[in-house]
Amino acid sequence: MFDEYGVTFVSITQSFNTTTSMGRLTLNVLLSFAQFEREVSGERIRDKIAASKARGMWQGGRPPFGFDIGDRRLLTNKQDALKAKGVFELYLEIGCVRKLVEELKRRGIKSRKRISQRGLEYGGKCFSRGSLHSLLTNPVYIGKIRHIDKIHEGLHDAIIPQELWDAVQKMLQGKTACDRGEEKQRHKNLLTGLIFDETGNPYTPVFTNRGKKKYRYYCNQVLALDENHPDKTRSRFPAHEIEVVVEKAVRGEARKLSGEKEGIVLEHLLKNRDTLLAYDLIRTCVKRVTVFFDYLMITFEPVGFKELVEEYLRVSVTGCADGFEITVPFQTKRGRDGAMVIRSEGQDFLDLPPEDIKRLVQGIAWREERFDGAYIKDIAKRENYSDRYIRNRIMSSFEILN
Template sequence: MSKAISKTAGPIRCAIYTRKSSDEGLEQDFNSLDAQREACAAYIRSQASQGWTELAERYDDGGISGGTLERPALKRLMDDVAAGRIDIVVVYKVDRLSRSLFDFAKLVEAFEEADASFVSITQAFNTTSSMGRLTLNMLLSFAQFEREVTAERIRDKIAASKAKGMWMGGTPPLGYRPDGRSLAVVDEHAAIIRHIFTRYLAVCNVRQLETELQEQGIIAPLRTSNNGKLLGGVPFSRGTLYLILKRVTYTGRIAHGEKIYPGNHPAIIDVGTFDAVQAMLADNTQGQQRTRSDSTSLLAGRIVDSKGEPLIVTHTAKPSGRGEGGTSRYRYYVSRALAQGDSTTGIRLPAREIETLVTNRIATLFDDSIELTATAWLDLPADRYADVTERCRELAARQRQRQPEALALIEQVQVHDTRIDLVCRTSDIAAALDASTHPDAPATITLIETVRLTRSGRAMRLIQGDGQASTSVPDRSLTRLLVQARGWWTELRQGEIDISWLAAREQVSAAYITRVVRLAFLSPAVTAAILTGKQRTGVTARALTLDAPIPASWQKQASSMLPRASGR
């Protein structure tokens, strides 16, 4: 017997807990919950000589799975146990209390803290002995095994039904309505689907298709989902259009995982049209990927060191961590002598950092059309200012997108220890704006960006004057750590677990949990800077978890972690 059962002084207060997974039959006068309660009550009466008495309070959960602890009656039961109002919880079978071994361990811990216990009237065991706990764990393991086998059977049944072409429920795609284990076509909606496929093949671009549908006033029709929720009534988004264009259901087939089976429902789109759309989507995706991974070095042939010696383009390949055999390519601008091994000193700059700094600086110049006009000595009639302003906005956007033709106006980029000089041709600036230059205009203008070079391994990092790195790319490892810190702190503050238990679950030390959780108390300004990659250089995951504790004052956090201009 458990601690609570061994009591001899005073009555032993017994609470009966009952549960049923489905709500089938609960409307009957005498249902499964009543049957469980009656059996438990009879058992309690049989132990009257031991001082057992049944409490009048009912703890019944009908239609709720044992795979969760989010049950109203169970919560009331555990509150009363914690308050010391219950000595023994009596259940018909162990799996009425929980089907999860992990959840049951939490319940047992709560019982022990309250000096309470529980009894399963159909499964005899003693929870105070090691053999009793082994028996209990075996019973729970079999209960969990039974639930998992049932889930596997359901999944197998769904797979077999789909292989026969059946529609297995859920909200049907636009263009169809449910029709038993099949789908029926909704003609007016199907016409929209056919129009979307036809127009995509014509315009070859989802963004253009989205714009065209909006201009034509074609919106997603209003529908009602199976649970009564209203769908549609809004313009088609690009995400929705992608889902429609990729949905194999429109060809009269059923998809299950990677497999496709003939369906029992009629097709809206013929297979030839669908395959043509898939090919075009694949081509467009591959084209975008080639653009993103394009290794063209924007400053090749135009970047030099402080002595005018050219920096040449090199690269290294490292495992990407995205799968076996995958690699990532990292580009650098390197002093020629250093690259050729003739010297051990020189400059080695990450290409993306210097390119981002240059493109952002040029874009900033074009952000202010009036300043640009004065800086580049442009001759502009008054009636052209509006046109030039609009053109400047377009060019600034293209420069921030790192488009090579937008940087054609750069003649040279010279890297010094504390600054970078960007030499731009005024004639090219004027040509880009379809303007002319003043007769006395200089051939070039020099834009100066204050930075300092900081060594990071073999490479140099560009740090702007305010202490911020030249790129605003978020640190993924630090971002993940912030998310982890918030998640762990949310669990801990609920009071149901402690740091030791969390450390055991995550298989890390309690000290590491403590160091990570403190990141949940960073100021909103510091958090926002980290998420956008605008924190001060040196603010890394390693620094925040291994260095000195983070100051509690938000003002002190800002002064040490934000760029100086932002921290003041």
């Protein structure tokens, strides 16, 4: 932010001075340690949550349908518990989540209306297909607590018997394998059918195997035909990298997609937008991604964003009625291993892997020594590296920070 507005920071009592290269290096190193401390704190919190769930304790959040919360544990709500059990039994009779949604609407069965601690009203609505699937696969109904991929015994009582739970899970797994398995495999790539060049030629997903690893790409067959054409560099992109660029841009438009100007609902959305699954977010809101020479044009069709937020975050937003477009500048270059690397505007060097940050700090420090008159061979001898390694680290430090 300082560089963006032409501001420098000079501390009188401490050795911070961003007007000099050494001052910038010191600040960047301290920022790296701050990032490290934040990640360590996050790990401690996650470990505490995991330990509490292993003891069967409820770790916050909205209670599942059929339960209330008290003394850090789930308490059975007898009226809603009977409805929840009825949902499981009804699914066994119907055998389809979509038809179950319609049947519950016909019977007038809705989630219970509640008031959050912040005074925000939620619930009291018909179940969506996503919320019903979540209900049918939630082990809290057999007296257990899920933490990531582990299931622990809970402190609360079960609502349904184990036999009913097993029958429902077996039917759900069978439906998924038969009805949706092929569709999921076809759409493993987030941008399938959405990404084109400026003339309308599509980028299709391809992959290659190198050893035991599979590498995905989006390939434009038309641009790939002419080996000498300037657009040859745009004929193939690493799938993961361009998907990350698009995903980051789409999440950045959450405010506009919501149609909200301010308020607690908008704050909740912006705080929790990363919980929206990338596949659902992109396939719901993005109509087209057009690849130009040095930027992407993303065309939005946000009619489904409102329902997506209600399903994942359980809040209601106004929604954006009209489609719009944004441009995302990017650069392509060859990485150290020869692979194409995509860098979007605003990418922070602190997003680099730890090993790359280490090389960057080395390069900056050795670069300053070289500018002060030290010889590369002397630095290499002192650090027990080859001259070539020192020289490559110095040159890479210019490239990364540009």
